[in-house]
Amino acid sequence: MDPGIPVPPELYGGHERLVHLFAEEYTRLGHQVTLLAGPDSRCSGDVVTFGTNDLQRSNIKKYKEVFFVWKYLSKTYNNFDLIHNFGRLIYLLPVLNKPVKKIMTYGRPVSHTGIKLANALPNKNLIFTACSDSCVSTGNVAGNWKTVYNAIDFSAYQINEIMASDAPLIFLGRLDKVKGVHTAIKAAKNTENKLLIAGNISHTSDNYTYFKNEIEPQIDGVQVEYVGPLNDAEKNRYLGQAKALLFPIEWDEPFGIVMIEAMACGTPVIGFRRGSVPEVITEGVNGFIVQNAEEMSEKISLLGTIDRNHCREVALNRFDVKIIAQQYLKVFND
Template sequence: MRILLIMDPGIPVPPEAYGGHERLVYLFAEEYQKLGHQVTLLAGPDSHCSGTTVAFGVNNLNRSVLQKNKEVIFAWQYLYRNLHNFDLVHNFGRLIYLLPVLNSPVKKIMTYGRPVSTKGIRLLVKLPHKNLIFSACSDYCVSTGNVAGHWETVYNTIDFSKYQLNQHIAEDAPLMFLGRLDKIKGAHTAIKVAKATHHKLILAGNIPTTPDNLHYYKTEIEPLIDNDRITYVGALNDREKNTYLQQAKALLFPIEWDEPFGMVMIEAMACGTPVIAFKRGSVPEVVQEGINGFVVKDASAMAAKLAVISAIDRKQCRESAKQRFDVDIIAKQYLSLFNG
């Protein structure tokens, strides 16, 4: 099959550090190619994959509306001129990119990794269209957009071969928090739980740039970092994530919003590190109670589960997640969507 993968410009594919969706697109590009398909990637500058790469736009998340409109026009022109070269268009970028090919016979998958704007869905499906499937990364995420059209849940993925299992950790092993240091991610709660249970905590992730979240970081997080009990290690690349997650007793995921998926949960599980997470968004779909972690309602319940975290078999933690979320499984799920 000849597959076109589309991702918005702004961050290159694959990303150097932050960029969950861009990392997903790269994984699918490589896995589709590995499965014998011919892959073309349409993405921002400095992107690459084992197939063919076509660059467009600029890598700037704060680029202007005018620039974004230019990118839409480029995508339209590229699709119009090259559609005959593809059997499947798998779009992780803006929905509007698909407008010129909506009613063409080519197979189309529109994938979402965040809550969906239902207005765009309703408008689009009123237009003549065929061979179009909407997908999202969890049942929760599907529920935000499933107002019209054909929807499927296909979970996010990682390459489990890039993460190594650590079955045995010390009793005084640290806890870990990994994610953007925005308030809704709950780093302050992770610190509270670590202190209450007398654990060390490793904080990792991007320092916010928006004024409200930067104020939160400066006032509620940074003053508590002592590089002894609470250590901040910066934003991590994939190799560094593997290193730190392996040595953690548990990953704390005390989110204050409805997370559409939460890639860090399966990254931790891939190392055998169980996850204790708040019951929001997709968490109950990802965490299997007592097998690879626990789903809890608040900080006190999170702290209580740390007392029994050693009962989780770290090898089983990894295997249970690998069977559901490894890239070879998820890529085949996408490719099978049109086989039913």
């Protein structure tokens, strides 16, 4: 895993949380696991740390990280049956043509250049995976690709079966324009519902300006309330008390872990038909797929038709870490 955020993360860090979940599940199944990640990372197996936990670190530091991984894998690859890389593809360069099995996993849109180059070089036992069919389609220009969805530990989330009619809606995610929080506010106001907004305020100039100009003026603490970034316990509480998660994305989100976090609490999701949304939401079972703010507003009135127990059960059977870990092991065994 790339340095920058420790594994597991305290707040933001979807991929880092995934890596920790899989490391723990593989250890529980009896496998020997070594985690290679940034400082302060931990798991029940062995841990080797490198680099700096700083998302704004310099390119020089990133080059040093690559050299560290090259040196480490060149010395140790024979110790492993599988090298599962959630970090940069370039990390695998020294072992591309070694017999050790390798899974390269993507959770974001994929650069064609790196994929074509890796497959043009001599290589053995290299499988590419991505977290949705939508994400696979961005990189499937060469090599062997499979879809393996993202996961959460459903046992860490408690279902809230009974929902009051005046329960709030919730938006949870980075407060970037492409995440569509402005649309969530519009849908809440259209239907006279309270909206809880949770997530990190972006520090990029364009998204910070977007938050200050378009979002912050609408936060009144009454109908629209900002509750800040949430840790895992707070996510459980806030998602569980909401009648629905609004997911009005304006880009092709590769997966959107927050959707299954909501479903684990029994909370349905109303999401725009972009990226992985049609793969994650089962229409009328654990949410609704819509095209715009008007359709989102209409579906809010149908939330009472969704059985929150069934909402959780369907998602659990598809996205629990025990299910997804077995899918990765099947990729390895195949």
